[in-house]
Amino acid sequence: MKVTTALAALAAPAILAVSAAPATAHDIENETVELMTSLDELNDSGGSGEAWAKVTGNEVWIKVEVQGLLDGAPHAQHIHLGGAAECPDPSMMGSGYEGAIRTTDAIDSYGEVRVSLTGNDADTSEAAALDVANFPADGTYTYERTFEVPQDVAEGLHHGDGVVVVHGVDHDGSGEYDGEQMSDLDDSLPSEATDPALCGALQEGQMSAPGGGVATGGGSTGGLENTGLIAGGALLVAAGAGAFALNQRRRAES
Amino acid sequence: MSTDQPGQGRRGVLLTALAVLAVLVGVVVIAVGVATQRPDPPSPPAATSAAEPTEATGGPEDEQPDEAGSDDPADDGQSATSAPGSSAQDEGQDGQETEQPAEPEVAALDPSEPVEVRIPSIDVVSPLHPLGLAEDGTLEVPSGDRYDEAAWYDGSPTPGEVGPTVIEGHVTGAGGVESVFFDLGALRAGDTAEVEREDGRTVTFEVYRVDQFAKDAFPTVDVYGPTDSPELRLITCGGEFDEAEQSHEDNTVVYARMVEG
Ligand SMILES: [Cu+2]
DSSP: OOOHHHHHHHOOOOHHHHSSSHHHHHHHHOOOEEEEEEESSSOOOOOEEEEEEEEETTTTEEEEEEEESOOTTTOOOOEEEEEEESSSOOOOOOOOOOOOOOGGGGGHHEEEEEOOOOTTTTOOOOGGOOOOOGSSSSSEEEEEEEEEOHHHHHHHTTTTTTTTEOOOTTTOOOOSSSSSBOOOOOOTSSSHHHHHHEEEEEEEEEEEOSSSSHHHHHHOOOSSSTHHHHHHHHHHHHHHHHHHHHHHHHHOOO | OOOOOHHHHHHHHHHHHHHHHHHHHHHOOOOOOOOHHHOOOOOOOOOOTOOOOGGSTTTHHHHHHHHSSSOSSSSSSHTTOOSSOHHHHHHHOOOOOOOOTTSSOOOOHHHOEEEHHHHHHHHEEEEEEEOBBBBSSOOOOOOGGGGSSEEEESSSSSSSSSEEEEEEEEBBBBGGOOOOTGGGOOOOTOOOOEEEESOOOOOEEEEEEEEEEGGGOOOOOHHHSSSSEEEEEEEOOOOOOTOOTTOEEEEEEEEEEEOOO
């Protein structure tokens, strides 16, 4: 523990200052915090999902599962920090299409982008917030990645302040990101491309959650438990009949 | 093909006999397989998940008067089963925060490990043993002598603590014999499950949602995610089934909420 702290400090002098503060940096180094949230729709996006993360020191593992967003269009997804660590009221009046909530409208709630949940080993910092080429581009997807975050981000996550936001809403139902209004984050993109679609405030879990439903699940739902027996029997019948036929032919020929 | 070997005839007869035998055995095996085929365990109807925890039938509102009142010797949940001893009842009522009629939730309890689960509507009574996570992060499942007993995930809250208490059990065993949670999918909103704790208290949970999930669509956060009050998750878990068993792909998960403890 001492060693890792020392190494981390050596590797990144900036951390030294933080390490000096006893509680925070000290504690998160060895501690894994498990975070979860369901993702609820904003802007009537029609989507849903969940996010599950484990943070140990500066290492973040996160899995995001999303359903029902606009298909074939990139969905920028981030962990926001620095706001009230919550999602805005979905009915809040925003500055977007017919009162839609735009990303900056709710910045007091979820804060700024601090982690970009990109794929393809792309940058995960806020600098990649609109790296559209490396975000999921399906309406339904599962995203999973492990990466490192800066110390202050790690601390924010450990404190349960992170908010997962998935962006991209087709307000007018045209099937793509378009419309008059340009994005409040990048004026070369339609606002639809960056308006928030799903939001969930990461909450500390009450247990170390078992992995997926796979082993817990083994869902032995009975039903065809005799499949093997029946198949084996069928195989025997087929083999026997085949051998019989072959043998008869052989005898006939000889 | 017409090599003129001596003994060809006799070997032919033998082979024919073997072939016929194989067919006969095969037919018998199929017959046994079909005859002993077991019925599917029950499934929840397609959409049972609508009920909100607070709106489940006979919810906390119904129970609250009992709870807030003085030492009620027995409530429906208890008397319906053979609760061992009445000490659970006595202790169950002297909790520190029972006098909160305005609060729609029951007060959470201090930790105490679960020892038995009872689900009257499907005639389940099972002792509980603790299980943890396997190396790969998945939940261990009951095995050996305790294969047919339900188990408590010891990383989850104890029953009555805030959070989801996780209890798992097999649907079937080797050969498709019914195991402890075979009928889990038959539970419906409003049914109850009782969990007895080491300290003698019994916590009653009321079902508000029953779902079936494909293993690859398991809603981790719904099932294991944090909750504001004491809840219970009853989960079917896999046995040692052949990879070839293509039909065993669903998990039944029952969501329940503490109504009495
Ligand atoms: Cu964002």
